[in-house]
Amino acid sequence: MPHLSRRDFLAIAGTGVASVWLTASTDDVIAAARHAQTAQKFEYLTAADAAELEAFAEQIVPTDETPGAREGRVVYFMDKALATFAKDDRDNVAKGIKELRARAAKMQPGAKSFAELPSEKQIAIMKAMEKARHPFFEDARQATITGLLALPEYGGNYNKIGWKWIGFDDRFSWAAPFGWYDRDV
């Protein structure tokens, strides 16, 4: 996978930023983000569709001993994105959610949603979609990671859960010592 060398510092698609979800106008994003932080309702997604995306995201970065994508409110990042700068992706997302439901019903006859399935079945469906290179899988995986690690004003990374996950402190102002190896310098 390409890493961010100075030669390809803008080749960010493929390194965790969803290439199709994030071609945005700055004003749209800021306005959406400000609304996102207090919003409990969804601007674009239906509750049912949001539940599907949240279940998917929760398997990408699960809740275990520490918070995951659910607590990080990644689904609100996705909702805000689809309501504003990622309008062009609504069709692909709708198709992806439909696919999740179809595979859920096939795996567990009578199931009305992906979200209601037990975890192992959700993971099995996602692995199958990943193997089949279904475009929704990679887009939604990247959007989950991005939503969790971008600035909270975009709707995700609630309470800086994402930054705490990886150990990033947004102080933006540091002095020596920076890490363990220069502690004695």
Next chain:
Amino acid sequence: MSDHTHPRLAPLQQATVQYRPDDEVDFVIVGSGAAGGVVAKELSTAGFRVVVLEQGPWRTEADFVHDELKVFRESLLTNDWNVSPNTFRKTAKEKAKQQPCLAYGRGVGGTSVHFSANFWRFKEIDFKEASVKGTIAGTGFTDWPITYQDLEPYYTKVDWEIGVAGAPGPYDPPRSRPYPMPPHPPKSMGVLLEAGAKKMGWKAFPAPMAIASRPYQGRSACVQCGFCLGFGCEVRGKSSSLVTVIPVAVATKKCEIRPNSYVRKIETNDKGRVTGVKYFDAEKKEIFQRAKAVVVCANGAETPRLLLNSKSNLFPQGLANASGLVGTHLMFNGAGNSVGVFEHEVNGYKGIVATRIVWDLYEVDNKLGLVGGGGFDYRFDPTPAQSAGNLPPKSPTWGREFKKLMAHNYNRTVNCFGHTSSLPVPTNTISLDPTVKDAWGIPAIRMTFEDHPQDLKLYKHFAEKGEELLKASGAVQAWQQPVESTNFSVHLLGTCRMGNDPRTSVVDKYNRAHDVKNLFVVDGSSLVTCGRGQPTMTIQALAFRAGENIAKFAKQHDI
């Protein structure tokens, strides 16, 4: 003039002198970046009336946010591919496809606003490597028409007028004055590089950086925010031309900075002299600014594009292009990279990009049969949202194990940047796309590029050596990044090369176009060879030298 005693203390955006388009100013400078800012300062302080036309906006600290989505996906500080498309192909046998292939700073200060500020002088060998090591068939590998000694006084000007922090290293070329500022603290990554270098029998030394390590000339010292590469500096610690030479130029009251002015053509008369430039203002209205002379500093892609677009009866293959070389010999520098994970926290995200550097492979062993070489530094590339791309090969990309790995690795990862030379190949070019146009109707930049086979071997050598170095530093896990011919660059070099012979170069050794007496070109396009990875200091030294000489020629009525 403001109340402040130093021009650099003034607000970044100010009312500047304003010239009317029909006023024949002494110089129009196209581009306000690393080179354009320096030339503007040199010419305006010499007393000339100067208009700087910058295609992007004039930003201030308030615009320099730490928002990776705005910066990398929305091109906040750089060319926006939605309105300024690129096309790319490997060779001229293919049709170029529309895809992003280059990025440069689009705004006052140019790329110097968001660069990593890694900053060093070329060494003596860089200017004469072809005659020392031999030319290479199929390339334009040749000596510069100037030597390191010719440029040394101007490197020194850059040190002091732009502001560079560093300390003497074991392989330094000669210098006439010391660094104006001491080096930045080493960070954990610097300590690790020193340890690894020692084991390899190499010598790590402080990386020279164009970032204030102390308050300097009215600017704040760096606060080590960790968001240098790609981002603007909100404390003016990074020594961009926006916060150094541009304010000095503006304070002369002879230099107008005219942002949102996209130059589309340089006009000439029937005597083969430049008469001014046509540009689009912020409302896309076309305006003609008259000038006695023009200096093009638009970067190594936009400069040849502008010259190629400035055809006329006297210049049917583009302005200053009698040699046919405008746009050719495109170079990027090269890289052989590796990644390592360490036992304890390195916290690479804190602080400036690189603090220690190793140059023992500046000229690789002759036994390898390769020309060129480079160096190593340890850095940490990804901002948080990009960090998933920095995990070891074959790592899980989602789920429980992925989550644990991200938590463990983010603060323990080091990216070893093996930066190298790359060869000037005449078929690697910037040209005008025959069909795709930008939002102003101007033919898009088409890049034709394939790395020379010997360069790919060089990059691979550096990836291997870098992995070895990381292990010598104590990495518990290390791996190489794949090496392949590139299709994207931020170093845009070589496309209007300097030389004594008008048949084999575009500009002479004072950056004057061979074919056009009152046209000068100085930016990354001027470079004959590309050095070992950091061209900006050399671009700025050339700009100081060109600026001084252009002023002299003008005073002698030799333009």
